[in-house]
Amino acid sequence: MQRLEKEREELLCSINVAESRASQQQERDRAGNLRTMLGHRDEVEQQVATERRRVAQLDQEIRKWDHRMAEQSKQLSSAEKLHRQNAQVQRRIRTLENQLDRASxxxxxxxxxxxxxxxxxxxxxxxxxxxxxxxxxxxxELQEARKAIGAIINASSLAYDSRLGQASSVLWEGSGG
Structure with a gap:
């Protein structure tokens, strides 16, 4: 009985160690996934901030070109110069809008x-x-199972002791005691 009980305790200990290692590995894997995702999130947020700055710069450049165009239109007297500059500004605006679209x-x-x-x-x-x-x-559930196993072992021990006690009393009475 003691040998079996010792083997049972060793097996339970082995099971606990195996379950603990498996759950620790799963937790490490999940933690690694979370760190990776958080790292990606930080990178994306940095890239978003960079793109926002680029969009702001593009907006500022568009305003600057609009201002230049307005100033030049005041200075130009001929319609041809105005038309040429307007075409250049429109090309620049389209270029900047394309850059803005790509950034967006x-x-x-x-x-x-x-x-x-x-x-x-x-x-x-x-x-x-x-x-x-x-x-x-x-x-x-494991704790309850351990309690049940302990109760069964106790009951088994009591029954065994009781049987030994009855056997010894029968032997005692049989020997003329």
């Missing part, structure tokens, strides 16, 4: 990625909470 597109793409990463992060948080709840529930 890039910005929107990264906003969408950022949103997706936040959703994934929230899903991982929910999964972690679910895992922790399940882990606690399984821990309680």
């Amino acid at each position: 597109s890039w910005f929107n793409t990264h906003l969408a990625k950022n949103s997706q990463l936040r959703k994934e992060l929230e899903i991982l948080r929910v999964e972690r909470a679910h895992f922790e709840l399940l882990y606690r529930r399984l821990g309680k």
Whole structure:
């Protein structure tokens, strides 16, 4: 009985160690995923800030060109010069608007990625909470199983002792005692 009980304790210890290692590895993997996602988020936020600055610079440059165009239109007397400069300004405006469109597109793409990463992060948080709840529930079940095993062992020991006691009393009475 003692040998079996010692083997059972060793097996339970091995099971606990295996479960602990598996759950630690899962937690490390999840933590690594979270760090990676947070790193990506920081990069995207930096890129967004950079693009916002570029958009602001482009807006400032457009205003500067508009101002130049307004000044030059005042100074020019001939319609041809005005027409030529207007065409140049319009080309420059189209170029800047194209740059602005590309920057806006890039910005929107990264906003969408950022949103997706936040959703994934929230899903991982929910999964972690679910895992922790399940882990606690399984821990309680394990404790209850250990209590039941202890009660069965106690009952078995009492029954064995009782049987030994009856056997010895029968032997005692049989020997003329």
